[in-house]
Amino acid sequence: MKLGNICSITGGYAFDSRKMKSKGEYQIIKMGNLYNGVLDLTRNPSFIDNPTKKELEYLIHKNDILITLTGTVNKKDYGYTVQLNNPNNLLLNQRCALIKPLKINEKYLFYLLNSNNFFKQFYASSTGGTGNQTNVSINDMLNFNMYIANEKNQIIISEFLNKIDQRIETQIKIIKDLKMQRDHLIHSVFSSMNSKLLLITDIAEVYQPQTISSEKFDEGAEFPVFGANGIIGHYEKYNHENEQICIACRGSSVGTINISKKKSWITGNSMVINSDNYDDMIDKKFLYYQLMFIDFYKYISGSGQPQITRESLKNLKIKVPSLAIQHSISNFLNHIDLKITIEAELLCQYQLQKSYLLKNMFI
Incomplete structure (x- = not known):
């Protein structure tokens, strides 16, 4: 059956950008607000007041399905769909489309528009x-x-x-709550700790490793490559045998803290905090959690691209209580991180299950 026989599809309106404001009565829904299939009203919001009769024809109603129609050549950064449960004064912009069901279950239509069969024809x-x-x-x-x-x-x-979607939403909330609990505990522990202060260079080596071109990445290779936001690929070699603390040292993620896996390649976009030779002074996980507590904004330099250099970290001071206290704190916080990892793996399984069903149920 043709898609046009079960639903109507209308394009959004070319709203006059000169009328748009940062706040107002009606928000204009643009492609960026539907990115990755999630309605995000905070992304570059645009509003208008007193819409015309013509503009009000593009008012979004309950259970309407929205889809983005424009993307990048050879990428799949469009075709994102969102179904709105309770829209409030939202108007649809151009390069997005509004889809309404015709004699078909509206939720079934939404999943149909996320199926493998639909996307094959769409792209x-x-x-x-x-x-x-x-x-x-x-x-x-x-x-x-x-x-x-x-x-x-x-x-x-x-x-x-829909039950799988609800479980995915619940799982996302569980992970979010656990991360908030962990971050709250980190702030509580390290803000109230009274311990001797040592320069970071007294308890760890601080250096920027050699970077490699992404062209050398091989997804079939054994060793993960760590960038500013975690694993970004795989490589046939590794430059660190043990877990290492990494601070993103340039770009939009500057100051982000990660900890690498054993036998991995850490790129030059990160500063490595290597405490392997200081085990008698510092617990690596304790140091990792304390670095998560620190605001690295004051260590950022550069008028163009923001960056953190080894020189700028030289005066960074770390609270160093006894090793027994360090172990106790790191073990407690690490248990929460292990729980987050388990819940994240469950989330991945639910998402894979949904992906499999969407691929095979609408053939």
Whole structure:
């Protein structure tokens, strides 16, 4: 059955950017607000007051499905869908489309638009626009061939997938709450700790490792490559045998703290805090959690790209209580991190389950 037989699809409106404000009565929903299939009203918000009759035709209503139509050539950074439960004074901008069901279960339609069958046709129909831009037309979408279950099975399928979505949402909240608990404990512990202060260079080596080109990455290689935000690829060699504390030392993630895996390659976008030779003075995990507590803003230099240098860290002071206290604190906080890891693995399993079902249920 053609997609156009089960739903209507209308494009958004080309709102006049000169009328847009940072605050107002009606918010304009743009592609950035639907990124990764999540409605985020905080991303570059734009508002208008006193919309015209024509503009109000693009008012979003309860259970409307929105989709982004424009992306980057050879990338899949578009086709994001969001179904709105309780929209409040939201207007749809151009290069997004509004999809309404016609004699089909609205939730089933939403999952249909996230199925492998839909995306195969969606990306195959994409055509070039300006520069590196690519677009999908509404007319092409209306002609997509879709498998449609009968009414009874639509309800069964949509309710089942919705339960998985609810479990995913719950899992995300569990992880978020655990991270908030851990961060609160880190702040409480280190803000109230009275201990001797040592320069970081007295308890660890601080250096910037050699970087490698991403062209050398090999997903089949054994060793993970750690960048500013964690693992960014794999490589055939490693430059650190033990776990190491890494501080992102340049770019938008500057100051972010990570801890690498054993036998990994740490790139030059990070500063390594290596305490391997100071085990009799500092517990590595204790140092890691204390560095998470520190605000690295004052160690950032550079008028162009923000960066943290070894020189700027030389005066960084670390609280160093007895090793027994360090071990006690690091073990306690590490238990929470292990719990976060377990919950994150569960989240991944639920997401993989949903992905598998969307790939195979709408053939």
